[in-house]
Amino acid sequence: MIAEIGHFALVLALGVALIQMVVPMMGAQRHDAAMMAVARPAALMQFALILVAFTALLWAFLTSDFSVSLVAENSHSTKPLIYKISGVWGNHEGSMVLWVAILALYGALVALFGNNLPDALRARVLSVQASVGVAFLLFILLTSNPFLRLDPAPFEGRGLNPLLQDPGLAFHPPFLYAGYVGLSMAFSFACAALIEGRLDASWARWVRPWTLAAWIALTLGIAMGSWWAYYTLGWGGFWFWDPVENASLMPWIIATALLHSAIVVEKRDALKSWTVLLAIFAFSLSLIGTFLVRSGVLTSVHAFAVDPARGVFILGILVIFIGGGLGLYAYRAPALKAGGLFAPISREGALLLNNLLLAAACVAVFIGTLYPLFLDAIGGPKITVGPPFFNLTFVPITLPLLCMVPLGPMLSWKRADVLAAAQRLMAAAGLAFVAGLIVLGFWHKGPWLAPLGMMLAAWLVFGAFSEIAYRLRLFRIPLRESLGKAWHLPRAAWGGALAHAGLGIVLAGIVGMTAWRIEVVTALKTGESTQVGDTVLTLEKVGLREGPNYEATTGIVKVEQDGRFVAYMLPEKRNFPVEKQEKNEAAIRTNFMSDLYVVLGENNGQGAWTIRAYRNYLAPWIWIGGVIMAFGGVISLSDRRYRVGAPLRARKLRLNAQPAE
Amino acid sequence: MTSEWSGVILWILFAAMTAFVIAAVLRPLARTQKRSIGHEKDVALYKDQLAEIERDVTRGVMAEADAVSARLEVSRRLLAADDMARSERKESEAPSNGSWRKGVALATMILLPLGTLGLYLAEGSPDLPDQPFQARINAPTSQLPVEALVVRVEQQLKQNPDDLRGWEVLAPSYVQLRRYPDAAMAWSRAIAIGGETAGRMAALGEAQVLAANGIVTPAARKSLARAVELDPAEPRAQYYLGLADIEDGNRDKALTRWKKLIAEAPKDAGWKPGLEAEVARLESGAAMPVAPGPNAADVQAAGEMSADDRQAMIEGMVGRLATRLDENPNDLAGWLRLIRAYGVLGKTDEAASATAKAVKAFTGNDDALAQIEAAGQVPQ
Known part of the structure; x- marks a missing residue:
């Protein structure tokens, strides 16, 4: 009975998602407030129903109800409890249910906490979000139904792949999905803005926290995945440039670029069109990532053809959302007002360069991941693209980017003085150099690149410290005053510095591991x-x-x-x-x-x-650094500026406006 | 609760869920909504940005000269947003049309239940109760199928792993369920607890043969040999050892073995007629039971077939082995069997090509290469 309730709830959720997709959008186009208001309860109901379905599936796994075909194929009565739980998403069908559950959760969060959004924008965002839900619910119900029953039921299940019976792998998919799906919010915001024809600084401020939340989850998910690979695959590698890993790295790179370019939109009303494009690409890569991992394309293009219904459906979803998003962009982006101009040497100039390099890095990964699949699909030779390819493409692109990281936050908006910024970083550069020398002293027999790598890592960490020190005027004013300033420094500044320092620690870990093992x-x-x-x-x-x-x-x-x-x-x-x-x-x-x-x-x-x-x-350090980066994201997410926009709140803020930090 | 009642309750639940969802989703349509203006929120944001510029200046992140122009820029945006907000306010005062809302509400109330019901009934099984594992395993023994009994014995053995009888009951059940590797494991446990007897060793050997798709593997040979050592008249062991002889291309040895077995057998042995038929076929020079069936039933089936059919079946099995090896060439024992099988079937070309493939797969492994070469020469 419980399994059937889950099945029914999932079907009902599809109906609600359809309503949520159509009615609020109609309301927004017709300026009908009541129809727009349908979006909220619909988003909440959709989430509640999918939660019921997910819980029912979880129940079937927990009680080893082998009359549910999915449980019979993927579980076993003797399996330890936590792997009965993780067994829910350790298979194609269940993972798709988790996917839509998280998708609906994000929608519900917008419905609950999106008070600071204009009604029309919120209605459109939830409508676009619901269209993604509709596509995935249809996909689940028509091609991958997790609630199909067996009668008579087998007595024992077939068990779960032992590789998946591991705490690291059991709990990294939820994080990864929270990241992938979180990027759907950026996509929904981008499409809503394009449909509305209105994209301004406030839009960037609204879209950024969602992107940030997705980025945090994705960072943790990737770190957990890499940690799992490290301790479980038996030879201690941490990154294999495996297509499954690349599938999560690509959206991460684009999300990182999006986080940075959204700052420019927010502060300077520039790079708008580019930012929207990034939002569309970030989610497109998430979709590709989800399906690369889940469809069997990766194991072989032929496995994909074994189940044509699924394959065609997946291709359809990809075409509709990526094609639709890009089509909408091509149609509406020219109408977006161009923002302010800026000099090449400025904070925004540096952020643009950051974006270009990140985009190039992503293209490198994309080619390395999909070219072999493409060759295989058109009947070409089977090739594998391994670490050498990525060492020759990805690494040279990211190196200048890493060198620039500490410099960016030191530049001022509009027009910057590079020399002044460089002077503020002298201490960091000096310390990094000393760190390099110390490393050289200890490990002079190791590869000559290693001290340079450690120098770069130290540069990132000390650079992040210098930024904070500069903002607090550390050592230039009495320490007590500096500490006072520390409390009032925007949390976003702390978050950014932490994330950059975390990156340095990751880099140190990578260098140490590859050079001296x-x-x-x-x-x-x-x-x-x-x-x-x-x-x-x-x-x-x-x-x-x-x-x-x-x-x-x-x-x-x-x-x-x-x-x-x-x-x-x-x-x-x-x-x-x-x-x-x-x-x-x-x-x-x-x-x-x-x-x-x-x-x-x-x-x-x-x-x-x-x-x-x-x-x-x-x-x-690789994983500690990853966690620090994610923690920086969390700090930044708690910055109060994401909560303003609601008129009430803003008024209160103006009243307590404190004089500087 | 009887299953009839649970069916009724299920449908009441479905109806309640649907009604609740419709009510919740349509509620906003029934009320007049006050609409907040999008651009009013922009105004608030730009005002906050102006304050932020001041903070940036006092913090020294922005030069005063730049701040002047930045302030100008934000102020310009602020004015524009304020303008928009005013015109929006005017627009929103226009009365909205109620017939659209009624249409939406009506469509939802009709289409949502119908669509949901249709899609659910297409694949749902509302009559099927849940079957949690604990409830099923605790049902009376007489109602349980073999696989359930197996699970129960397994659970008991987990509690009490030294229960010899448990293993001896379990092992034949595994064979019945075609879980041959498990059967072999169960016999090994029984042997570890109760010691080696001819019967157990022969059963273990049989399970090993069946687990290897009917091929008498080196491990199986060891078990069978031990069984014969303990009791030379152990019929099962002698039978499978005969198969092993044939696999090695040693047909005469197999014949001698089986004839001796028949001669010494008690008159009423059930297996005697079958084996006699086998011997007769072997002597007539018909195709031999190389690479016998994946399980005992298939072997028996092969015995009842015409010579042509049997040939086809055997070739099918050899073909499957060949395909498997093409996919996974690192199986030395498999290659050796395949090469011998081709030799016995008189397919010299195939044997040669299989030898070549095997040599390629094990280049550099001299020990393996010697074995491959030896296998290739046996039939000539």
Whole structure:
């Protein structure tokens, strides 16, 4: 019964989404306030119904109701609880339900907290948002229905791919989807503005928090995905330029560009047309990303053809939304009033350069990801585009961008004095140089690029600090006054600086990991030892351990440093009998400066076990930096300027207008 | 609650959900809406921006000279927005047309329930109750199908993994459900607990053969050999060892083995007539049961077929093996079987090409290459 309620709710949600798509738009075109007002309850109802459907599906997974076909195919009664939960979105159908649930959640948030939006804009935004919902609900109900039943029901399910039975992977799709789907808000705002023919500074201020929220989620999602790849794929890589990863990186790059260009629209009323285009592209890439991962195109173009109904539907959705968005842009963008002009050397000039470089970087990733698929589709040779391609394209584009990052926030709007800005950064440059020298001193045998990379990373971190220091007039006025200023500095400034510093920390992690990692592959009998850098690993014992739904071969590895006992590490090989698959579980020991990473391999038949061990310098920094970047986003999101616009609030602000920070 | 009642409740719930949603969505149409003016909100924002410029100047992010022009720019936008707001206010005072709203409301009230019902009934199963796992597993034994009993025995064995009888019950059930690798695993557990007996070793060997799609793998041979060591008259083990002989191209050895088995068999052994027929066929030089069926039923089916059909079936199996190897060429044992099978079937060209492919797949692995070469020479 519960499964059927979920099914019915999902169908009803489609009806509500249709109403939400048509009625408010009609109201906005006809200036009918009542019809526009339908958007709000419709958005809330749509979300409530999809939530009911999602909960029903979750219930079916939790109770192992194998009469629901999706549960029978993707779950098993002995699976641990959290993987029963994550099993809901560990498959195509369920993940699509999660997708529309998040989509409807964003719509509901606009309905609840969009008080500062003009009615007509809100109605149009929710209408465009609902059209995305309609497309996806139709896709789910017609081609990927998660509520199909089996009668008679099988007694046991087929289990979940062991690779997905992992906390990191279990919970990164919701973040990733929150990011992908959040960009639909930017898309809806862009389309609404184009339909309305009105795009101004206030629009940018309204669209930015939604983009920022999506960006935060996407940043965390990508970081979690990369972390999962690091600890689970068994050799400690953190980024593989795999199409699935690229599919999430591309919208992230464009969202980053959009965040920066929206500042220019807001502050200077310029770059409007470009910003709208970015908003459309950001969501288009999210759609492509969703479908690349979910449709099977990635495994092979032929798998795509196996299920033509789905494939054609997906192509249709892509064509309608990307084509529709771009068509609308071509038709209406010329009508947008061009904003103020600006000198090339200014804050806005720097932001434009940032946008161009980010766009170029995204194009590089796009070509590297889709060209092989394209070749395959037209029957050409099967090629793979690996890290060398991206090292030759993506890296050279991003390097100048990274060099510029600390400079941008130091430039003033309209017309800037580069020399003055550079002077303010002298300290940061000096510190970065010293950092490079120190690194060179310690690691003079390593690759010569490494100290330069660390110098760049330090430049980013110290540059971010200098910006804050400059704004607080640190060391130029008494410390107490500076601290007082710190409290009043706009949160957006703190957020921006944190995000930039986080980027530097990520960069340091990447440099440390690629330049200095130590790798040892050897076969050890129990009792034998090997050495990784200054650490001695001894394989004490290999035994069997019974997990909830797997059997593990566990190695007990003693870690010693300078003859002193440090810890035991327990790398495992897990065998999942239901799914008939094996999975390696690396043991990782971190001290936040480096990771010791041990993998238990095969038994070579002569009593020795293959042991692969790595010392990954600065590896944790990659993810710590990612979290800092996301945290910067959160701080920035809490900036009060996103809450003004509502007349009441603004009046109150003017009353308490404090004299400067 | 009887299922009839739950059906009624389900439909009442559906109706209530639909009614509630319609009421909530259409509510704004029934009320007169006060409309806030879009450009009024712009005005508020630009005023805030002006204040921000002042803050920027005091903070030193913007030079005073630039601030003058920035202020001018924002003020210009502010005036424009204020203008728009005024004209919008005039516009919104115009009365709106009620017939559109009525049309929308009516369309919603009719189309939403009908459309939803139609789409739901197309794929929904309102009569099917939920079947949560716990409720099903606790049902009386007599109502449970084999697979449910298997799950229950599995659960008991998880609690008490040393229950020999449990494993011995479970293993044949697995075979019945065609879960051969599980059957092999269950026999291994039974052997680990209860020790090696000819019967268990033979059953393990059989499960291993079935798990490998009817091919007598080295592991299976080991188990079968051990069974025969314990009891040379163990018929199942002798039968599968005969198949292994044929796989190796050693037809005479298989014949001797099976004939001896028949001669020593008790008169009423159920398997005797089948094996005699097999022996007769083998002696007549008909196609041999190389790469026997993926399961016991298929092997039996092959026995009942005409020679032509049997040939076709065998070739089908060999073909499947070949396809599988093309997809996954790293399977040395598979290549060896395929090459031998082609040899036995007299397909020398195919055997040669399979040998070439296998050599390509294992270039650099001298040990494997030697085995491949040996396999290629057996039938000649």
